[in-house]
Amino acid sequence: MEPIVWEWVNFLVRWLHVITAIAWIGSSFYFIHLDLSLRRRDGLPPGVAGEAWQVHGGGFYNMMKYTVAPPELPEKLTWFKWEAYATWLSGFALLSVLYYHGAALYMIDPAVLDIPWWGAVLLSLGALGLGWHGYDRLCKSPLGKDDVKLAAAGFVFLVLVAWGLSHLFSGRAAMLHVGALIGTMMSANVFRIIIPNQTKAVAAMKAGQVPDPALGKQAKQRSLHNNYLTLPVVFLMISNHYPLAFGTRYSWVIVAVVLVVGAVIRHFFNSRHAGKPTPWWTWAVATAGVAVIVGLSAAGTRTESAAAPARVELAQVExxxxxxxxxxxxxxxxxxxxxxxxxxxxxxxxxxxxxxxxxxxxxxxxxxxxxxxxxxxxxxxxxxxxxxxxxxxxxxxxxx
Structure with a gap:
């Protein structure tokens, strides 16, 4: 009976994780769209960066965004944070139920690194914790003052992590853990940066002070990171169902290409929302990236010698x-x-x-x-x- 119960625990936790992820991604995409679609006009209240008119469900909405904060806070203020927290908590629960509980089967490949199950779990926890710390240090370094340089450094950082994890875990666990790290970075951005900064802004207003604009700027930068990382993390989280993604020799290079493909697709939609010229070139880049991924997946298994062909001509196999x-x-x-x-x-x-x-x-x-x-x-x-x-x-x- 125990395997049946554990299988249902796995299924129900996975269901919860999907539900919470949909809620978080949906709200994230909506607010990025709203922020980029704001337009200035004469007559807006002081401090308003722009407004957007929207129609949905038979009603009309007039949305306005204050650059720092409104002159006074309303009695009820809605916070968007629980979707992010619930997504990470349910994801970690799923990681524990499936991978930690079955570490010998799903995380360890003796041909890569022969370690006990508890060693694999400790490596996993260390990768998530140290990975977040490394990313956070990058953002707070001088590179954080330049979004383009920070994005390039973040890309290199994640590719190095993917390469390193491919030398610690099985192919399935390595790619999944890159996704888990990105999910941790995104959730921690909300928990450690975005919400605390907004809380400080609210506290300043209640004290009759003007909130520090730098708080909003930092929070917006982390929110933008979350937006551009969403599509890659979804790919990585469902990759464990597709062996040609995780079980081939260059799986860590596939991660690098997926980061680019996901980012350019988001750039296309972000540009459209902002009313900028449509960057149709992004679809050419995305298509080329997918072709590269398909080609890399045919390079053979991770355990095959790089000097040996993935397939050899044999006599008629009995x-x-x-x-x-x-x-x-x-x-x-x-x-x-x-x-x-x-x-x-x-x-x-x-x-x-x-x-x-x-x-x-x-x-x-x-x-x-x-x-x-x-x-x-x-x-x-x-x-x-x-x-x-x-x-x-x-x-x-x-x-x-």
Whole structure:
């Protein structure tokens, strides 16, 4: 019964995380759109940077933004923070339920770094904490005075983190942790910078003082970072379902390209919201980036020697050879009644415990175990590069 209960805990926590992420991303996108669509006109109240008229749900809205703060605060003020907090808390809960609880299966790859489960958990916590600290130091350094230089430094920082994590964790966990770090940075921006700065501004107003404009400027910079990082973090968080993203040799380079693709797509929409000339070039960059990602995903598995081809020409592969590999490396989980501890049902409903089932699932075997090293997770059954090449050659020989 325990695997069934744990599976439902996993599912419900994931559902909660998706719900809270939708709420946070939705409010973030809306306010970025609102901020960029504000327009100045004669007759606006003192201190108002601009206004925007909007229509939704059968009603009209007149939105105005004060550069620092209004002359006096209304009795009720809505704070947008709980979406960010709930997204991070539910995400960390999901990380604990799935990855920390199953660290031996999902986080550790002995071919990369052979460590105990608790070592992997400590590395994960350290990466999240130190990663946020490094990013925050960058923002508060002299680079923080120039948005372009700071963005370039932040990009290099995240790519180095992706490369480093690829030498600590399995491919699945490495890419997921880059996303978790970015999510931590975004949530901490709200918790440590944006909301505290707004709280200081409110306190100053209540004391009859003029709020420091630098507080709003710093908060806006972090909010802009959150906006441009949203699309990459969504890609990274769903990457664990797509082995050609995380289970191939250049997965950390794929992270770098995704950061660029996500940023230029957001730039397109931000420019449109601001009424600037439409930067159609961004879609050419995004398309080229996706093509690069697809090409990188075909470079072979992470465990394959960089000097060796990902696939080699073999003589006609006998099915008996394939069956022996699959039954010995995969069927302990992918069986009608899995024998691997903690797994109550075959993952994704895929069974590989018979010749007929192996043949039926040849496309999945090709993607998950031949072109990538996503399966077995963390290579817990010790499949060899030669066996992966055998599976690749077999699937190459099948009729398309």
């Amino acid at each position: 099915f008996a050879q394939v069956e022996e590999v699959v039954l010995s490396r995969c069927s302990m989980c992918h069986a009608a009644q899995p024998v691997w501890e903690g797994i109550g049902a075959p993952p994704r409903g895929v069974t590989l415990d018979s010749a007929e089932a192996i043949s039926r699932h040849a496309p999945q075997i090709r993607v998950w175990a031949a072109l990538s090293d996503a399966m077995p997770p963390g290579n817990v059954t010790g499949i060899t590069p030669e066996e992966r090449r055998l599976l690749a050659a077999w699937t190459d020989q099948l009729p398309r």
